[in-house]
Every structure is written in structure tokens, then in C-alpha cells.
Amino acid sequence: MRAIWSGAVTFGLVNVPVKLYSATESHDVALHQVHDRDGGRIRYQRVCEIDGEVVPFANIDKAYEEGGRTVVLTEDDFASLPSEKSREIEVVEFVPSEQVDPLMFEKSYYLQPDSKSAKAYALLRETLEKTERTAIVQFSLRQKSRLGALRVRDDVLVLQGLLWEDEVRTADFAVDSGVRVTAKELEMSMALVKSYESDFDPGRFTDEYQEELRTLVEAKLEQGDAIDTDATFGRAADADDGGGEVLDLMEALRRSVEKSRGASKRRGAS
Incomplete structure (x- = not known):
């Protein structure tokens, strides 16, 4: 360092x-912008509005504008x-x-x-x-x-x-404090929390998006644009994620608790 x-x-x-x-x-994958037609690298230039010339960074000062008046602040001003x-x-x-x-x-x-x-x-x-x-x-x-x-x-x-x-904003929307939560719903929710209880270990978590992005980049480097993304990420073509099923709150809590307890038992057995 x-x-x-x-x-x-x-x-x-x-x-x-x-x-x-x-x-x-x-740890994000470093990406840059290119022209979609020919792959040419997109570059940004600092161009002066008055003379249209590209200005070197060393010749750039900062300014503040208010009521049509502009104050230019130089590096010496900041240092003072x-x-x-x-x-x-x-x-x-x-x-x-x-x-x-x-x-x-x-x-x-x-x-x-x-x-x-x-x-x-x-x-x-x-x-x-x-x-x-x-x-x-x-x-x-x-x-x-x-x-x-x-x-x-x-x-x-x-x-x-x-x-x-x-600099910390206040939430400027209303939260309905009159919503009634039943004792049974609270009991089930607390049971769900208990089934997920653990000591925090950040090493157990990974940035899946960045890992998948690296996998995609490596696959494209090897195979070009004609890659099969489903095969690359091991997805079955007819995989069903169960989307579209509407559950009420109690049923969702019950299934969540059962699923978490089942996962805990499998971890304990392994």
C-alpha cells in the first residue's frame, strides 16, 4: 500500500x-466504452466552449457561478x-x-x-x-x-x-403506521429470523455479478460473440424459477421457515 x-x-x-x-x-471488472459499430475506443476530451480547443488538465481551474457572475478559483486559492x-x-x-x-x-x-x-x-x-x-x-x-x-x-x-x-437526506415519504400485524404473523417472522441466525463472516459472501461478468468476458475471449450464455452459466433451457405464483404473507412465511430449516439440516448432515 x-x-x-x-x-x-x-x-x-x-x-x-x-x-x-x-x-x-x-474488485469490479474494469470496463471502457467503445463504438458499437467498429469497436473503436471512446475518448473524452476537455474542450473550451469559447475557442473550441482541447485544454490540458494543467490549464484547468475551478469556478463557481451565481446570479450570472462567475468566480474562478485557482490551485493557489485553494492552498491558501x-x-x-x-x-x-x-x-x-x-x-x-x-x-x-x-x-x-x-x-x-x-x-x-x-x-x-x-x-x-x-x-x-x-x-x-x-x-x-x-x-x-x-x-x-x-x-x-x-x-x-x-x-x-x-x-x-x-x-x-x-x-x-x-448531507444525509430525510425519508420524505409516508409509512403507514396503522398497518396491523397479527401475533401469528409476528411469531412466524421471528421464527424465520431465528432459522437464519448466524455470526457475521464476510468471507462467506462473494460478488456474484462480478464473478459472472468475468466468466462472460473469458468466454467471449475464447469463443467470440457466438457464445451460448445458458451453457456458459450452466442454466437449463427449460428451467422453471416458480415465478408468477402469488402467496399470501402467512403462506410465504411458512414456506420460508420450512425451506430454511431444511437447508440447515442438510448443512448439519454434510
């Missing part, structure tokens, strides 16, 4: 120099902002971890201690673990002032970007 930022976590008078690494990466100059991840408070709504989570980063800060890093890590709290922090990264949550994962400090409060 390559560090994308370096600075320090600060809380009180304690200073913890750290390096920042992206904690996640995409006080928050952009800051190299601190400032702890502003420690909160109960359950109070941080997962809806607010953005990108995650690993924090590596600087070679001279191992003890301060360990102190902050163990403090978070012992108090069972999450540190709410503020920092600047890539020309944005950000809010974050600092926690521990596998003995490593993890910084998770948080959305600002005004």
Missing part, C-alpha cells in the same frame, strides 16, 4: 504522527485556505460507538504510526478499546474539510469518513 496523506492525530496535548492509507479497493493547510486529525469528542449512525459512513482509511510515535499510537488505540468509545475527528483531505470516526480494527486505528449532517 502507498500512503496518501501524512499528519498527526491530536487529542488534548497528545500528538500521534500517522500515515494514511486507503483501507478499501474495488487555513483548513487545507492543516495536517491534523483533531479529536473533538469521544462518543458511545452505537451513537454513530452507519448511514453517515463514507470511505475508510488505515492509520499507520510514524516510527517515532508507536507508544502514543498504542495509547490512543487502547484508550478507545477500554472506553468502548469512538473518537469523532475533523480533518482536511483533498481540498475538503471532513468529519470522521476513529476506531480500532485488528489492533489498527481506522479512520472512517462521515457525511455532514446536512
